[in-house]
Amino acid sequence: xxxxxxxxxxxxxxxxxxxxxxxxxxxxxxxxxxxxxxxxxxxxxxxxxxxxxxxxxxxxxxxxxxxxxxxxxxxxxxxxxxxxxxxxxxxxxxxxxxxxxxxxxxxxxxxxxxxxx
Numbered sequence: 519x520x521x522x523x524x525x526x527x528x529x530x531x532x533x534x535x536x537x538x539x540x541x542x543x544x545x546x547x548x549x550x551x552x553x554x555x556x557x558x559x560x561x562x563x564x565x566x567x568x569x570x571x572x573x574x575x576x577x578x579x580x581x582x583x584x585x586x587x588x589x590x591x592x593x594x595x596x597x598x599x600x601x602x603x604x605x606x607x608x609x610x611x612x613x614x615x616x617x618x619x620x621x622x623x624x625x626x627x628x629x630x631x632x633x634x635x
Contacts, residue, residue: 528616532612532613532616535609535612537605537608537609537611537612538609538612540605540608540609541602541605541606541608541609543605544598544601544602544604544605544606545602545605547598547601547602548598548599548601548602551598553596554593554596554598554599557589557592557593557596558593560589561586561589561590561593564582564585564586564589565586567582568582568583568586
């Protein structure tokens with residue numbers, strides 16, 4: 519089995535973990551929550567407005583900065599957003615563990631005298 523197939527198998531195994539399934543459910547639920555979608559869209563529009571001001575070399579307007587801060591705070595207290603953040607953190611832990619194991623495998627493989635085509 520080649521490296522590409524092993525990587526694909528790892529991806530398939532990760533997709534079947536409880537942590538990934540919880541993350542997928544949280545992302546889907548967030549996408550279906552009209553209030554969260556509207557809030558994310560408002561945040562994105564405000565962010566673009568702030569970035570445009572900064573790119574133009576201007577200080578963003580205070581009302582735009584306040585609106586962005588208020589919207590970000592509103593998003594952070596939403597239950598659906600909290601579920602998503604929690605699910606992301608849990609899946610990131612799985613990925614960190616996988617990356618550590620892969621790194622150890624690379625170290626072990628580098629010490630081996632056997633060359634794999």
